[in-house]
Structures are given as C-alpha cells and as structure tokens.
Amino acid sequence: MKTKLIHFLLIFSCLWIFHCKPSPSSSEETLAALIPLLGASANASVCPKSTLPSDIFLANTVVSASANVSGFSDPKKAINGVCGAGELAGSLDVYALETTGAGASMVLSWGGRTVKNVPDSIDFIIYDNSFRISGDTNTYAMDPSVIQVSRDGSIYCGFNPSYTAGNINLLTSWTKFGGLRPVYYNMTTNPLSNEDLFSDAGGGFLLGGGDGFDLDNLDPNDPNDVSCDTTAANDIKTNGFKFVKITSASNVVNPATSTNFPWPPGSYNGSDIDGVVAREVQ
Template sequence: MFIQLQTISIILSLGFSFAYCNPLEKKSENNSDLLFLAIASSASSSTTNTECPPKTLPSDVNLANEIVSAPGASSREFGDPSKAINGICGSGEFSGSLDIYELEATGIGASLILSWKNKRVMNSSGVDFIIFENAFRNQGATTYFVEPIVVDVSEDNVNYCGFTPSFGGGGTATQNREDWRNFAGLTPVLYNMNSNLIPVSNLFDNSIKQASGSTFFMGTSGGDGFDLDSTDFGSGCTVGQRNAIRTNGFVYIRMRSSQSQGFVAPLGVFRQSSDIDGVIAKSTTTR
C-alpha cells in the first residue's frame, strides 16, 4: 500500500506555518524517504483523489464490473472491493489513487476475482486487457514504486491460466520494473474517468513490451497490459485449456499479491500489499 500525505501550508501574518495531514494517510515510521517521496508526488499530481469515480461511468469502456470473490473484504481502510469495479481513478505518473481495494499481503485475503457481467473477454490483436494498480514513478528517477500482482484468467473459475511470472532481482526486492517479469502493478495509472477521460479508441495505444517478459507498460492510459497470445501465457493449466481461452475468451480474472505466491516482498511497500483500481478489456462478447 502506498503512503499518501497531503500538506497544505498556510502562512499567517505572524509568519507561522501549519501543516495539514490527510486523514486517510498511512504512515510507516521506517520509511522516511518514501514519506518524503509521497509528499512530493502528491504535490506534483495534476489530479486529486476526490474527483473520481464519476457518478456515471463511460458506457463504451469494458470495465470489469462484477465481484466474484473478495475474501479480504472488510470495514478496514481500503477494504471495500467495490472500489475495484467502480471506475478507474488514476492520479498520474508520480502519485497513487485512494479509490482502490487493497489486497492483503498473504493468506486468503491476498486474492481478488472479478468478471464482466454476462460477458466474456475475447482474444484480439495485441493487448487484451489492462490492470490498473497503484504504482508510481519515483521523483527524479527511472525506478518505480511497484506493488506486483500475479495475474491469471479462467473460463470456469476452476482452471486458471497464468502468464509465468518470475522475479529476476535475486533475493532482494528492487524497484526496477524489468526485474518483475509478467506481473501487474508496475506502471502508474494515467487514466482517470473524470479528469483524464481518454477516448476508448486510444486506451490501448502506445504500449511498450517489457524487455524481459510479456507485460506491456501502457503509455497512454497507464497500467499494465496482457496479451493472450503471449508466449508466456499458459502457466498453471494444460495446453488445451490455454488454447480454449485463446479461442473462446475468458470470464474470470484473478489477481493475487506477489508475496502470497512465494515472491520476495516488494521494496518499501506499506503492508507489502497491492491495490486494485480496476480492469478494462479491449473486446467482450455476450455469454
């Protein structure tokens, strides 16, 4: 979970300055550098977390809109899974959104399964779906504050096919996106359904394929894209099940925190967890 702090400096005639802290902020006493980063990130962001989601969502966007399983749902802060289906509320390259559902780091609450009501996602040319998480780029650097997510999809919510995730940074977590091969939660979210409403025809534009794997860093919308025709697609299932999804599409998408799947804990992440803003598919059909 990222750390968010908003500071408002009020200069009075007596020369005093006061700081106001967002009541939604999350603090980590051992992450002073990260706290400073989040302050700068919030100040530089062109959007605010209170603007989104809009009351009416774009009707032409194939947003995952049905919660199938959210065992970590609770009244805790960021424990409402409806935040993962109520719209995309990105805060730009240097900041994260507050309109998210937080996975738990390990255990049963480390998983979220969504679907598209009465629809299935079809295989199309290029990136087939985008997962919007809460990653952001570190100020003045080429590294990213990542919250990696293991992704797989299914026709029946029983047999799941994944994208063969792997970590190439050795035994120590890094903030280099190329070390997190075939994960989501790597790329900042630029798309905001209120303040940065990108036409649906452009949402999948300017994708950059991960050099070390098959994740696509989405340049126009932000978020991480996945292609069912990727050579890495098919882990955890049979060749027949993989081919059936490529031919007939899928219904369910499962997202699990990387640590729950045995990977090293992300660097500097509060509670070592991941935050889901939403998932958008390029092409769907009635089921």
C-alpha cells in the same frame, strides 16, 4: 474514543504521506513523492463518476474478495471506475489485497460477458496505484500482482511471471506482473477512450498507464497454474475468458527460488486494485 482516534490518525498519516507504499531512500525523494499526493487526495473527491463511460469495458462484478485492509476494504472500489493519479502519485480509490492468505486474491468478471482475444493486441489492462519514487524513471513504488484468467471460474491459466533479484523497486526486475506501472487514466480529470487506453506510449507503457496483458502470451507451463494445461490455455486463446484473478505476488511461489516472490519493504498491505479494462467483450 481515544483508541479510535489514534487508529484514525495512523491510517490518515499512511494515506497522506506515503499512501502505504515503500518510502524513498532520501528526504529529497520523499518530498518529491509527497507533493503530488495532495493531487491524488483531490482526485479522490471527484472520481469515479456516478455513471461509468459506456465505451470503457470495465470488469463490473466482484466474484470473490475477502481482504480486510483498514481504509481500503470495499471491493466495489475495484469495479467503480479507474481513478489514476499519474506518474508521481497513487490513487486512493482502490481495494487493497492482503500480502498473504485468502485475502491476497480477488476475482472479477464482466457480468457473464467474455473478454475476447484481439489479434496482435493487448487484450486487457490491470490498474493498480504504482508511482515513481525517484528521478530514475525505472524506479517505482509498486504492488506486483500475479494475473490469471479463466473461462469457467475453476481452471485458471497465467502468464508465468518472473522476478530478477536486485533492486526490488526497479521496473525491469519484474516481468509479466500487474501492479507495476503508474495509472494516467482518470475518468474525471483525464478521460480517454477505450482505443486510447490500449495505445502504445513507448517504452513498455500504455497511454493510460497500467499493465497490459495479451492472451496469446498465456503459458500452460506456469508452475503456479496446476489446473492449466495446453488444452485449457488454447481454449482461452481461441474463445476468450470470463474471470480474472489478481493475487499479491507475495502470496505466490517464485519457481526460481521455491519461496514466495519478494514484497516491497514498508508496504503494509498487498496489491491495490483500481480496476481492470478489456479491449473487446462479447
């Protein structure tokens, strides 16, 4: 009993104070990040809704998931709705991936439906639980994830993400990753339409937050997608995809260095998945 109690307290402390993210560099920033976490905890009690909104095209099927991060090991949290906590706090209603190994990836689908490539538009959004950790709007506690899509669940194509060495918490250091931007959309406290979610809010942000991906930007030359070629990428661009794979960046090789992408210090697990929303499905 004593061991279980200590274990619980350790988990609770991580959730309540830091939400298992990198700690800010100053006590002032720590306090700034701590206060909104109270709101995140409150949001967790009212979100998600028992009935999901019919106009939001959420990935609704867990195809594969093997992570076992204490306190965040229920993969249904990745498909039960989006419960963002805003600019300064991360949602607790997430499924956490591991930093390396088989548990660092999960695959979701839309239950057999196909996500379409909408012309001149972002086609789907990845929601994680990044939040701002300083007065600089470009500095975030983030969980970078590598995103790949597939029509058949076998051949996956990605977006050839890149990382610029430097401050690991700078948004501009990461390009074409998920898990970078805060989530403003909350099904209960900040309900938005599907059209709202894909509305440009300026500065690379969407109205509902999260990280958007356009299928026209699929790159068959991504060295981490050995199964993908120009034919497969063009097939997805033309006909859409059924499966999305999300992988903690720390489990993926950075072609610029031939070592895995770095991981924010202080985070005890990998990417935290709150949900994936498509613009159109068929």
